[in-house]
Amino acid sequence: MPSMENEGSDVSRAEEIKNQANEAFKAHRYGQAIDLYTQAIELNSQNAVYWANRSLAHTKLEEYGSAIQDATKAIEVDPKYSKGYYRRGAAYLAMGKFKEALKDFQQVKRICPNDPDATKKLKECEKAVMKLKFEEAISVPESERRSVADSIDYRTIKVEPQYLGSKIEGDVVTLDFVKKMMDDFKNQKCLHKRYAFQIVLQMREMLQALPSLVDINVPDGSLLTVCGDVHGQFYDLINIFELNGLPSEENPYLFNGDFVDRGSFSVEVILTLFAFKCMCPSAIYLARGNHESKSMNKIYGFEGEVRSKLSETFVELFAEVFCYLPLAHVINQKVFVVHGGLFSVDGVKLSDIRAIDRFCEPPEEGLMCELLWSDPQPYPGRGPSKRGVGLSFGADVTRRFLQDNNLDLVVRSHEVKDEGYEIEHDGKLITVFSAPNYCDQMGNKGAFIRFEAPDLKPNIVTFSAVPHPDVKPMAYANNFLRMFQ
Incomplete structure (x- = not known):
């Protein structure tokens, strides 16, 4: 005793x-x-x-x-x-x-x-x-729901003569337009609803045609940059482009989910990423994160921000388009890139991921949920998720998944890291997070990873937060949640 x-x-x-x-x-x-x-x-x-x-x-x-x-x-x-x-x-x-x-x-x-x-x-x-x-x-049952896109004809929306912001001439989104739009956003000006609709509707068509798992081919001597969560931090996104060049066919990016929520410039972030994709589909690849979902957007600010800066119709439209985002990417058949992580069962093949019917809100269990929500853990095996959704998985789970699919590396995002990244699981798993000083209070760096073909050795670049206008994170969030900030 x-x-x-x-x-x-x-x-x-x-x-x-x-x-x-x-x-x-x-x-x-x-x-x-x-x-x-x-x-x-x-x-x-x-x-x-x-x-x-x-x-x-x-x-x-x-x-x-x-x-x-x-x-x-x-x-x-x-x-x-x-x-x-x-x-x-x-x-x-x-x-x-x-x-x-x-x-x-x-x-x-x-x-x-x-x-x-x-x-x-x-x-x-x-x-x-x-x-x-x-x-x-x-609510209308899923089976009876019509696409909100069917009710929108952006061509009938008048652009007032006093609107001096960026304009899309005809059907083509050009680099000049995107640059002017980003400049306007930097100065806290809005994009006209007509052009916002045009971009999001074009994006919807493009994403709808993609598989749930997208293969990216990087030619020898060429680069691909992978970014993690941006979370509505538009001024830090602009900084990434200043450090690493604008997205283009020669300088492609993969943004690995969680573009929106928490940061209060999510509309600017999503329209910028979508506009680059419309301008040149091979310049930018976009994966779904756990925050590209209705339930998260309702709580963490994106829905309120869209209502404030655009309209109620856009809330529905973004929710629909988010359901079309691919769930994962594979670079040169070697690097598996996913927002969250791996699975509660062994033996999952890339073909199983390709076969996921992703056109829905994320379910609370199963492969799609785990891709968006899971996290690595330092010990072997699997454990309950510290988030209460998905699971935690060890180095042995990562190793088996890579062996089963003849892959070399898992890259994922989903978690803030002090240095903007963390290498775990015997070097076989890298977390990359691209929102520095997350929520204006975490003091972390941001990072992105440059992969050069053919060897695809990860070259990690870290960066610090840049100033932004005095609009606090979660400024548009659910009233109730803001009480706890």
Whole structure:
């Protein structure tokens, strides 16, 4: 039996470590904070505060599955600890699970009936659930749904004489147009709806014709640049083009999903990427990320931003076009590029990915879900996802997938990294993330990878964030979520 003295010293040591963890948290070093809270928990697992604090740090890293587990543990340790319910409610909310969040906020209100903050959050959550129920009630079944594109004829939209922004002459998107549009965006000017419709509708047709897995051929001596998440950080996207050249047939890019949400210049990012694709289809390849989906866009700002800068019709149109984005790419039959990661079963072949019917919102399980949501883990085998969707997979899973498909390397995105990238799984897996100082607070670098054929050795370039106009990340996000920022 441990002596009383030992127990006492463990408790006070745990408290010291918790204070260090709190300092790391305040400095936005969330990974370090999690490690320290873990040490505190190992010394004293009966303190609900440690679990709730670690839950919040997981939330900051978008590890909502782990956040929910820790908050649940805090509640088990102390069923009257309101912050346990509060943290769990916030994590459910971030996953779009409004009904589960509502139950937790009702519990917070029961424990703290006079807390004005709890009252306000509960009201907002009730509104969100009511809205959801209403939308479910009026929604048209998938089988009866008509494409919103059928109701749009952009040619009939008049361009007012006072509009001085960029214009598409006729049907062809030119480099001059794209450059002028990007300049206008830099100066926070909008693109006329007529031309925005023209670009997105042209994009829809182009993407619809592509397979779910796209093969990219890079000729010997030529380059392909792979970028990770951009997340609405338009000014950092412009910086990538300044560092590495504009997309063209000779300088092609692959953007690996999560173009939108969180950053408040998502409309500018998506129209720029789409316009380059319209200008020259082989200049830019685009993959779907987990944020190219209705449920994420509703919460993390893209839907609100589109409403504000364009119109309600565009909300529907983008949702539809996002369903047409390919799910993965293979470069020269050697490098597999996907937004999230690998699978819950062995033996998945490239032909299985090609065969996925991707024209839908991402399901909550199966190959498509795992491609968009999974993450690597440092130990072998498979584990539950820290996000609560998809799974974690080890180096052995990566190795088998590469062997089964005669590939050399997996490149994925989906996770913020301090240096903008991370090489894992014995050098067989690289994460690349291209949104520096993510959400204006993570302090990370961004990165992109240049692959030159024939050897396709990854040449990683890192870069820092550049200034942007004073519009905060999540400025257009769901009201309710903004309360937790």
